Amino acid sequence: MGAYVAVYTYISKTKTIASYMVMVSSFRFYRLYSKSNQAATHVIIADKIAVPRINIPANATWNQNGVTIAGGHGQGTATDQLFLPRGLFVDGDQTVVIADYWNHRIMQWKNGDTTNGQVVAGGNGEGKGLHQLQYPTDVLIGKEADSLIICDRMNERVVQWSRLSGTTQGEILIDNIDCFGLAMDEHRYLYVSDYVKHEVRRYQLGEKNGTLVAGGNGKGNDTNQLNEPAYLFVDRQQNVYVSDNRNHRVMKWNKGAKEGIVAAGGQGEGSALTQLKNPNGIFVDTLGTLYVADTYNHRVMRWTQGDKKQGTVIVGGNGKGEGANQFSGLYGFSFDRQDNLYVVDMNNDRVQRFSIE
Known part of the structure; x- marks a missing residue:
């Protein structure tokens, strides 16, 4: 645990x-x-x-057949459905919150609720009102006020919604930002990727401008550049991992560094174990092992610390499909305290859980 x-x-x-x-x-x-x-x-x-301080054994394996714990009933707006979901967050009670992208809402499934979820933010149609979202891509649970912090992508803002019953609208934390991914470190700094400026900034809650921590040197594939950065992970040392989506790599930017280090991929777009294809969700455990949602290779990859040459497939990799051992464009993912793996299977409109063996 x-x-x-x-x-x-x-x-x-x-x-x-x-x-x-x-x-x-x-x-x-x-x-x-x-x-x-x-x-x-x-x-x-x-x-x-x-x-979360996830201690995953270096040789861990997972059941190759996932179980649908959210969605999986086709595309739609009902509470048992998702529509092209993106990011997710798993809390200590195995409650899962999901950025339900095309439905302009955040959905919550509590542990054991495999049928109907609950709308916990948005869900009032596409729009710019504080009671609305527009294509949210990521969400995390910020315990500061028992709240949700949401990347409200097409509204170009980061918003916060209370998780208290009766909440009907959010508040703007950061505006005028083309956000995509979010992360928060243990010092309560918020990290946000900007896929138009090709950079990542760190914010104190309440701050509007932030501090540049990765990229910011224009679109490109040099080690001081990013190309449409997507999801983020921040470790205990405040090193920032970025899924550099269009460069088909994951970059690690050490705290204070002016350029990053290729942590995975970076060998061009492809399906070899040395390559990635539009990576999205990322996670780093306490051993420094890097896990990557290799979106259009339809697999989750693992890179052990120091191994920059190639990764291993931990789930998926069986072609695009709807089977229990397949994905169709996976996006965000996370682990719970028991090291079970939760994956957003975007084009199948579901979240899959893979039990650790």
Whole structure:
């Protein structure tokens, strides 16, 4: 079982004094603690953001037949359907939230709810209103206010929706950005890819401009460039992994670096084990093993740390199709605390779970 990191901040009435981190075993740490040797106005608050620390064995294997846990009932707008879904996020309770792209909404499936999901953001038609979304591509659960943070792609904004019952609209966190992918580190910095500016920026919550952390040197395939960056992963050292979609590679940008390192692919578009074809979702475990959604090769790939030459197929790779061991344009994916794998099977309008063996 993977551990999780809670970021705790010691504050007074007027300013933050110190921060530290504590390892915990689940997401359930939303308690208020008083500091016994401080004045009553001083408290320690668990900032409600949890970063998964997935410890996947280096030789792990997964059942090659996935089980549909969301969608899979054809394209449509019903609550048991998805329509070309993109990104997803899995929380500590195995609740899955999904960017239901063509339905302009975010859907949630709780563990065990294999039939009907719940609309938790958008779902009010395509539009620019704060109660609407327009082709969302990614979503994460930000525990700061028990909220969803959403890349509202065609509205060129990042928005936040409360997960509290009765919420009818979101608020804009960042606007005028051609966002695609999101990530949040354990210090509560938000990372956003911009597929038009070919860059990734890091934001403090509430900040509008952000700091450039990857790309930003125009469209291209040099190591200081990106070409339509898509999904992101940020490790404990704040190194940023980027699925460099049109360059058919994954780039790693070490914190503060002016150029990236090819972590996977980069050998041109293709289906060899050295190649990728429009990669999207990415994940890095505590061993530094890189997992990649190799979208149009219809497979999930694994690159072990230090192995830049070729990866291995962990699921899929059986051609494009609708079978339990096949995908049709997979996009986002993630793991739960038991290392089970969840994959957005875009063109099959479903999410598949692959149990670890």
